[in-house]
Amino acid sequence: MSSTLDNSTFDRLRRLYIIALGAIACSVFISQIIVRNFLKDQQDDSTVINVAGRQRMLSQKLSKEVLLIVNSTNVSKRLVYKDTLKKTINRWQNSHIGLQQGSDSLKISGTNSAEIIEMFSRLQIPFSEMYQASQNIISKIEQNPDIEQAQLEPFEKQVTANEYQFLTIMDTIVNQYDVEANEKVNLLRNWELLLMIFTLLLLFLEFLFIFKPTAKMVKETITRLLHSERKAIQTAYEADELREENEKSVKELRVLNQAMNKTLLFARVTSDGTILHIGEKFSKLFEQAEFNINSNFSELITTGKNDQQYVEHVLKTYYKSGWQGEIKASKSTGDLLWLEMYLIPIHSGKDQSEILVIASDITEKKEAQLEVESLTKQSYEEEMNQQKIISSKIIENQEQEQNRIAKDIHDGIGQMLTGLKYNLESVNLNDLEKAASKIENLKSLTADIIQGVRAATFNLTPPELSDYGIVSALSKLTHELSKLTGKTIELYNRKNFNKRLDSLVEINIYRITQEAINNAIKYADSSYILVSVSHSDHMLSITIDDDGKGFDVNRPKNIKTGVGGMGMTFMKERINYINGRLFLSSSPETGTRITLNIPI
Numbered sequence: 042m043s044s045t046l047d048n049s050t051f052d053r054l055r056r057l058y059i060i061a062l063g064a065i066a067c068s069v070f071i072s073q074i075i076v077r078n079f080l081k082d083q084q085d086d087s088t089v090i091n092v093a094g095r096q097r098m099l100s101q102k103l104s105k106e107v108l109l110i111v112n113s114t115n116v117s118k119r120l121v122y123k124d125t126l127k128k129t130i131n132r133w134q135n136s137h138i139g140l141q142q143g144s145d146s147l148k149i150s151g152t153n154s155a156e157i158i159e160m161f162s163r164l165q166i167p168f169s170e171m172y173q174a175s176q177n178i179i180s181k182i183e184q185n186p187d188i189e190q191a192q193l194e195p196f197e198k199q200v201t202a203n204e205y206q207f208l209t210i211m212d213t214i215v216n217q218y219d220v221e222a223n224e225k226v227n228l229l230r231n232w233e234l235l236l237m238i239f240t241l242l243l244l245f246l247e248f249l250f251i252f253k254p255t256a257k258m259v260k261e262t263i264t265r266l267l268h269s270e271r272k273a274i275q276t277a278y279e280a281d282e283l284r285e286e287n288e289k290s291v292k293e294l295r296v297l298n299q300a301m302n303k304t305l306l307f308a309r310v311t312s313d314g315t316i317l318h319i320g321e322k323f324s325k326l327f328e329q330a331e332f333n334i335n336s337n338f339s340e341l342i343t344t345g346k347n348d349q350q351y352v353e354h355v356l357k358t359y360y361k362s363g364w365q366g367e368i369k370a371s372k373s374t375g376d377l378l379w380l381e382m383y384l385i386p387i388h389s390g391k392d393q394s395e396i397l398v399i400a401s402d403i404t405e406k407k408e409a410q411l412e413v414e415s416l417t418k419q420s421y422e423e424e425m426n427q428q429k430i431i432s433s434k435i436i437e438n439q440e441q442e443q444n445r446i447a448k449d450i451h452d453g454i455g456q457m458l459t460g461l462k463y464n465l466e467s468v469n470l471n472d473l474e475k476a477a478s479k480i481e482n483l484k485s486l487t488a489d490i491i492q493g494v495r496a497a498t499f500n501l502t503p504p505e506l507s508d509y510g511i512v513s514a515l516s517k518l519t520h521e522l523s524k525l526t527g528k529t530i531e532l533y534n535r536k537n538f539n540k541r542l543d544s545l546v547e548i549n550i551y552r553i554t555q556e557a558i559n560n561a562i563k564y565a566d567s568s569y570i571l572v573s574v575s576h577s578d579h580m581l582s583i584t585i586d587d588d589g590k591g592f593d594v595n596r597p598k599n600i601k602t603g604v605g606g607m608g609m610t611f612m613k614e615r616i617n618y619i620n621g622r623l624f625l626s627s628s629p630e631t632g633t634r635i636t637l638n639i640p641i
Contacts, residue, residue, distance in 0.1 A: 058251060064243050072236040075229075086222040089149050092136050093215045097208055099133040103175060104204050110178060111197045116186045123182045130175050137168060140214075157217050164210040167203035174199035306380070306400040309387075312360035314338045314353050317395060326402065327372055338398070342370040342380070359384050360396050367407070368400075379407035429618055503551075511547045512538055512574060515554055515583075519572055526562055528570065535575040542581075542641060549615040550583065550639060553623075556608050557585040557635045565589025565633060576641065583637045591627040 106126040113119045136147065141161050143151025153161070174196040181188050181196075306326065308319040314337045327341055339352035348369055355364055363384055370378040385397040465483060468476045506514035516532045523530035542550075554572060561567045567589030575582050609625075612635075616623040621639040 065240065068236060068240050068243065072233070075232050075236075086218065086225065088147070089140065090215060090218045090222065092147055092149060093140060093211065093218055096133065096136055096140070097211050097215075099129060099136065100171065100204060100207050100211070103129050103133060103171065104200055107175060107178060107197055107200045110182065111190055111193045114190075119182060120186055123179055126175060127179060130172065130179075134172065154217075154221060157214060157221075160210060160214045160217065164207065164214070167207040167210070170203040171200050171207060174203075306402065308338065308398045310338045310356065310396050310398060312357055312394050312396065314356050316341070323400075326378075327370075328374070342368065342378075344371045344373060344375070355384070356396060360394055361386055367403070377404070378402065379404045506547055506551055507544070510539065510541045511550050514547070514551050515572060515574070518551070518555060518558070519570075522558060522562065528562065528568055530558065530570045530572075532572045533574070535573060538574050538576045538581065540576075540641065542639075546619045546639065549619045550581075550637065553612045553615050553637060554583060554585060556612050560608055561585070561587035561589055561633065565591070567632065579640060581639045581641045583639075585635045586632065588632045591629045591631070591633055594625050594627050 103126065106122055106129060110119055110122045110126060113122060135144065138144070139147045139149055139151065141151060141153065141158075143149060178193055178196045181193060306320065306323050308323055309317040311317065316336055316338050319341075323341075337349075338356070339349040343349055343352065348371070352368060355366075355368075358364075363386055365383050366381075368380045368382045370380050372378065379402075380400040381403045382398060382400040385399065387395050387397050465480070468479055470476050503514050503517055505517045512532075512534055519530045519532045522528075541547075558570055558572070561570050565587050567587035570585065570587045573584040573586070575584075613623055616637060616639075619639060621637060624636040624638075625634075627633040
């Protein structure tokens with residue numbers, strides 16, 4: 042009888058569970074369908090608002106191009122402007138029609154409310170006037186490219202006269218689209234509220250008819266379990282075994298940590314290269330039985346002066362942003378090593394920033410690579426194609442690195458300044474001599490942080506490059522660097538070059554010029570730098586002159602073997618990528634001249 046009653050109770054609870062869970066499942070399914078439909082409408086609304094907003098930009102672009110055509114006296118430029126205007130008109134017209142009738146290419150349905158339909162009817166007049174005037178200008182130029190400006194001015198006035206009305210009505214349409222989208226969002230909120238109330242009601246009924254009886258049954262079960270002393274003792278015994286296993290795991294982790302210390306090439310250094318800690322394997326690799334912690338990291342891994350300077354340059358340059366690359370090292374015996382090195386900034390709360398250095402020995406791999414490169418010779422065309430691919434990757438990696446540096450500066454500056462604040466608060470004024478020294482160090486560090494942030498932010502792609510072209514970007518670059526460094530850095534546009542080039546060509550010209558100026562500032566000890574721009578019909582020439590101490594022009598040729606910096610390599614890779622040529626001359630008497638010739 043008791044067994045029958047238990048089975049009957051569990052069968053009833055099972056049925057109630059199935060009914061309750063089925064109801065919740067149906068509620069969730071229905072809510073998902075409603076939410077998905079609303080989200081689809083919201084996506085359509087977002088696309089429509091984006092296209093409608095773009096119409097304002099296209100109308101302004103159309104007006105600007107009409108003005109350029111009318112005011113241009115150069116026939117070739119006028120034809121170029123005419124082709125650009127054609128594309129703008131087609132795009133403008135397609136969007137205008139798509140917003141009203143729908144468009145598969147634009148992914149909009151064309152379903153509009155009565156208010157928006159009425160606004161589009163008022164918009165048709167200025168649209169038609171501007172469209173017809175633009176078409177007339179195109180037609181006139183195609184018939185006679187050298188047409189007088191006076192014959193085009195009536196159509197220009199027709200465009201500019203209707204532009205304001207078009208923008209005003211288009212603004213109203215965009216606002217109306219936004220209002221209707223918000224109304225749909227509010228409707229979705231109401232549906233979500235109803236579904237939430239329904240779900241809560243289901244949960245309440247489950248509590249009354251399922252969970253409460255189940256709780257009673259569980260209570261009885263727990264009562265029986267309290268009398269199971271043997272089972273409780275067994276459970277406690279198992280818990281002790283588990284604790285012992287956890288302690289054993291902790292010990293194993295400690296052993297693993299010690300093993301990593303002995304097997305990994307890692308060290309902790311400051312930004313100026315002073316070693317704070319070094320792993321055993323690092324010391325053994327460079328045959329240092331007893332190592333002085335306060336010695337210089339660059340002196341540990343290489344004996345060459347230039348290589349030491351390069352390592353110190355990398356540490357000082359990337360101690361905030363991090364770095365990954367290959368370093369040529371050498372032992373005290375003269376044996377050469379190649380290390381793939383990662384620099385990871387860490388915040389230690391001390392006055393000086395720290396860098397975690399993790400490296401791996403790639404000597405065999407690098408030697409094999411150099412041997413393959415020395416033995417492999419391909420045709421000129423294959424080599425050039427491969428070089429362009431490599432150049433493209435280098436340029437892509439440099440741009441990604443610069444974007445990452447900008448993000449790191451943005452996300453990390455607040456933490457660095459907070460760290461400075463806490464360090465300042467920790468100054469003990471009872472010991473005035475130490476406090477004064479620490480405050481001076483903190484001031485110097487603060488100035489270095491500000492200077493570094495300004496320099497790193499300025500090195501990112503300037504907006505003038507995408508907005509106005511290479512000459513405006515170079516003018517901004519020389520002006521800002523002159524103000525930042527206190528040196529005389531000037532731009533001389535000999536023939537008033539103002540033509541726009543392909544975006545990849547412009548960014549590569551900018552980066553090469555930027556690298557050349559930075560080299561003159563950092564390494565040449567120059568006080569005067571002149572950037573000259575001249576051009577012919579088919580060639581753009583940029584010359585960077587400085588009055589510095591010059592350098593050995595043959596040295597960059599050996600960069601791939603590990604001698605010299607990477608700046609000149611990147612400059613050559615970039616100039617090859619845009620099919621240009623780079624000429625270099627340098628001497629202690631005349632300084633350095635770098636000339637870029639780029640086909641246009």
